[in-house]
Amino acid sequence: MATKATEKSVIVVGIDDSEHSFYALHWALDHFFVPFASNPPFKLVVVRAIFSPPSVVGFPGLGGAAEVLPFVETNFKTIAAEVVEKARETCRNKLVHDVVVEVVEGDARNVLCEAVEKHHASILVVGSHGYGAIKRAVLGSVSDYCAHHAHCSVMIVKRPKIKH
Template identity: 40%
Template sequence: MESEVERKKLRVLVAVDESENSFYAIEWAMDHLRDVISAEPDTGRAGGLLTLLHVHPPYAHYVYPAAAAVFAATSVPESVKKEREERTAALFTRALQICRGKMVKAETLVLEGDPKDVICQAVEQMHVDLLVIGNRGLGMIKRAFLGSVSDYCAHHAKCPILIVKPPRESSTSTATATASSK
């Protein structure tokens, strides 16, 4: 008799951005969670659902002086929208290649807003079982000033969260880099 965990399709959400740490988190998730999110052809059971989420920060509306009057730019230039769409398409192309290489099907989702809030809202609305997010490895002082999406999600997401830290540099590659820079 199958256990409840084996019967349930797990919903895994991986938050992605353009950083290398984000792609490392995708690869880590594929390597370590493939058994719970990929389909099982031998048994006919469907796998879980993997969603790759990218959040666009909201457009900043600027105030421009024009002669004696001041006006706010409320519309977003078409060129800015086009560039954002192209960068997002490139991001998902790379992320989906990683998934295909590991034989895992994934869906993509793009939302807009403050990333930390939007990720936590998506987790709740989609009934996600596990959130996977990369960590930039900010120090304590930078994290205090800049904030940390992963830290915020760890405290506010309504599901378990897996924070994937960046890989450590090996001591030989660090020594080589130091020696080559002299």
């Protein structure tokens, strides 16, 4: 919700390196920005969460974690930079230039809910990986968590099933 009459409402879009999240970004751009061309009613904030390397390297059974940590951290940052560039390019291709892109270290569920609070977002857009109940129970669902904990409307965008 905008706090001033002249201030635009904020949409936060969560992205990762999956096709699902980029489908959600395209969807949000096509529905909330492109139709309004030069004056969209929203401000766009794209957020990419990255794991903290020490939390990943600290898994049991990974001996020599201290030696691996710099490589893992570099790899995470490289992937994050590629994802951010792809998101910026996607926005440019849709002629959306007023976009803030953030890379935040932490669990995606918490990072996205915190971004909603930080930017006073009206809408959070996330993609759905389409996991079944068992995978969702084991891996956890970012979209499900955000739907229950984000203090704004949450739009979960599903990619259409591919017909064979």
